[in-house]
Amino acid sequence: MKKYPFFLLIATVLLPLAISCGDDETDPVPIAPLLKEIVMPAETAAMPGTDVTIKGRGFDTSDIIICKSQSGEADFTPKVVSVTDYGITIAVPATACGFYEVSDTRAELTTVLSEKLYIPYVIILDDIDYPATVKQGETITVKASGIEAGDVLVMESDAYPSGVKVKVEGAQNGSITFTVPSACYGVNTMKVTRGQKMGTLGTMSVAVNLFAKVAGGIVFYTSDDGVHGLVVYMGTLGDAAMNWGPAVPSAFAAKSKYDVYSGKTNSTGLLKQVSDTKNDYTYSHDTPVQLCDKLEAEQDGIKYNDYFLPSLNELVELFKVKAKVANAGFSVPANNYWSSTEADYSGGWVWAMCYCNFYESTNIVTGIADRTGWAIGTMAIREF
Numbered sequence: 001m002k003k004y005p006f007f008l009l010i011a012t013v014l015l016p017l018a019i020s021c022g023d024d025e026t027d028p029v030p031i032a033p034l035l036k037e038i039v040m041p042a043e044t045a046a047m048p049g050t051d052v053t054i055k056g057r058g059f060d061t062s063d064i065i066i067c068k069s070q071s072g073e074a075d076f077t078p079k080v081v082s083v084t085d086y087g088i089t090i091a092v093p094a095t096a097c098g099f100y101e102v103s104d105t106r107a108e109l110t111t112v113l114s115e116k117l118y119i120p121y122v123i124i125l126d127d128i129d130y131p132a133t134v135k136q137g138e139t140i141t142v143k144a145s146g147i148e149a150g151d152v153l154v155m156e157s158d159a160y161p162s163g164v165k166v167k168v169e170g171a172q173n174g175s176i177t178f179t180v181p182s183a184c185y186g187v188n189t190m191k192v193t194r195g196q197k198m199g200t201l202g203t204m205s206v207a208v209n210l211f212a213k214v215a216g217g218i219v220f221y222t223s224d225d226g227v228h229g230l231v232v233y234m235g236t237l238g239d240a241a242m243n244w245g246p247a248v249p250s251a252f253a254a255k256s257k258y259d260v261y262s263g264k265t266n267s268t269g270l271l272k273q274v275s276d277t278k279n280d281y282t283y284s285h286d287t288p289v290q291l292c293d294k295l296e297a298e299q300d301g302i303k304y305n306d307y308f309l310p311s312l313n314e315l316v317e318l319f320k321v322k323a324k325v326a327n328a329g330f331s332v333p334a335n336n337y338w339s340s341t342e343a344d345y346s347g348g349w350v351w352a353m354c355y356c357n358f359y360e361s362t363n364i365v366t367g368i369a370d371r372t373g374w375a376i377g378t379m380a381i382r383e384f
Contacts, residue, residue: 032106032109032110033058033060033063033104033105033106033110034111035056035057035058035059035111036057038054038113038114038115039055039056040054040113040115040118041055041117046092046117046119046120047119048094048095048120048124049094049124050091051089051091051092052091052117053089054088054102056086056087056113059084059087059088060083060106061080061083062106062107063106064080064104064105064106065077065078065080065088065102065103065104065105066105067096067100067101067102068100068102069099070098070100070101070116071097072098073096073097073098074095075100076092076093076095076096078090078093094124097119097121097197098118098119098121099116099118100117101116102115121198122197122198123146123147123193123194123197124146124199125144125145125147125192125200125201126145126146127143127144128143128201128202130143130204131204132204132205133204133205133206133225133227134180134205134206135207135208135209136180136184136185136206136208136209136212138179138180139178139179139180140178140179141175141176141177142177142190142201143174143175144174144175144192144199144201145174146192146199147171147174147175149171149172149173150171151193151194152169152192153167153171153178153191153192154166154191154193155167155168155188156188156189157184157185157187158186158187159185159186159187159215159383159384160186161216161304162306164302166181166183168181171192176192182214186206186215186227186228187203187204187205187227188203188204188205188206189202189203190202190204205224206227207222207224207225207226208229208384210222210226210229210321211324211328213299213328214231214299215229215299215304216297216299216307217231217232217233217234217297217299218231218234218328218329218330219231220232220321220325220381221317221318229383229384230260230261230310230314230317230381230382230384231382231383231384232318232325232330232380233297234330236332236333236335236378237288237291237292237295237379237380238291238377238378240333240335241375241377242375242376242377242378243371244287244288244338244353244369244372244374245274245283245285245287245371245372246277246281246282246283246372247372248277250346250348250349250350252273252277252350253273253350254266254273254342254350255269256341256342257311258311258312258313258354260313260314261314261383262311262341263308263309263311263339263383264308266308266340267289267292267309267340271293274287288309288338288378289308289340291378292309293307293308304382306382307380309338309378309381310340310379311339311340311341312339312341312354312355312356312366313341314339314381315366316356316364316366318356319356319364320364322358332358332379333358333377334358334359335358335359335376336358336359336369336376336377337356337358337377337378337379338353338369338378339353339354339355339356341353341354342354343368343369344368350371351370351371352369352370353368354366354367354368355367355368
């Protein structure tokens with residue numbers, strides 16, 4: 001048998017191992033960022049023009065974040081502000097809005113995050129300055145950093161009919177100067193709009209004058225220096241001699257009140273009274289409260305449909321100024337008028353309503369009118 005030197009045998013064994021070890025030391029193949037436990041920020045924590053944090057594990061300072069709009073807006077590549085073991089903070093531009101697909105690129109490999117980032121459609125407004133209370137026809141300036149030329153100021157109020165908004169144009173960078181429109185009254189919320197974006201300025205009170213034609217009629221009563229008040233519809237409703245309708249058990253009483261600013265609540269209760277009793281008691285016609293509720297009227301291009309039957313004291317306030325209301329354009333016909341205030345119903349029945357006498361020139365005369373026995377008139381009002 002042929003013999004080989006010992007060192008040759010050793011070399012024969014170790015050479016393949018050396019080659020194998022050399023292969024293991026090659027550079028590793030890059031992989032896309034491994035990101036876990038991703039949580040996008042809440043809407044209130046992701047405002048445009050602010051630093052926004054995406055929670056999660058696996059981010060690195062070398063990451064490149066790309067936000068691709070899913071809402072038709074411009075894409076953006078934000079600056080990475082900071083990275084921690086629990087997330088990454090990026091600087092969102094002030095122009096951003098809508099939904100974004102977020103991707104993370106590292107070593108030229110990309111991971112797309114499973115959740116979408118949402119940036120609200122808001123305009124950030126700071127250093128806001130405007131008068132708290134104004135009057136119709138007054139020229140004012142509303143200032144705020146964040147207002148841009150072309151923005152539209154929108155004024156909304158609970159006193160307006162549903163869906164009504166007053167819009168003002170003419171904004172410049174940092175301010176809007178305008179004359180308060182005649183359609184404005186009451187407490188208004190002011191917003192700045194720019195396309196789909198919106199920013200809230202706050203509330204502004206618009207005072208009106210007594211006997212102004214606004215808000216669906218003629219103003220006959222005001223409070224809070226004209227910011228709130230009552231308006232009478234310029235006409236009467238139904239038949240000038242019409243009974244109310246049947247008496248009903250006191251269990252169905254609307255528990256109405258006499259006070260100013262109670263007519264609207266009274267009317268809501270009386271409408272429910274009719275609804276709850278209509279199957280058991282005969283209503284040959286709409287009651288006065290139903291006539292008011294169904295009334296629709298238009299003034300200055302705005303449709304109003306939230307009239308109601310006045311309380312007794314609201315009718316009294318109208319009586320006190322009926323001559324000035326006539327000068328403003330509505331002469332209340334001489335008649336007795338139903339109120340939305342129930343009379344005493346302790347006897348087991350709601351059988352009477354309070355009324356106010358408009359036959360009188362100056363004397364205030366009120367009383368109780370039998371719901372079935374009296375045939376008198378109806379007027380509608382609304383409040384702001």
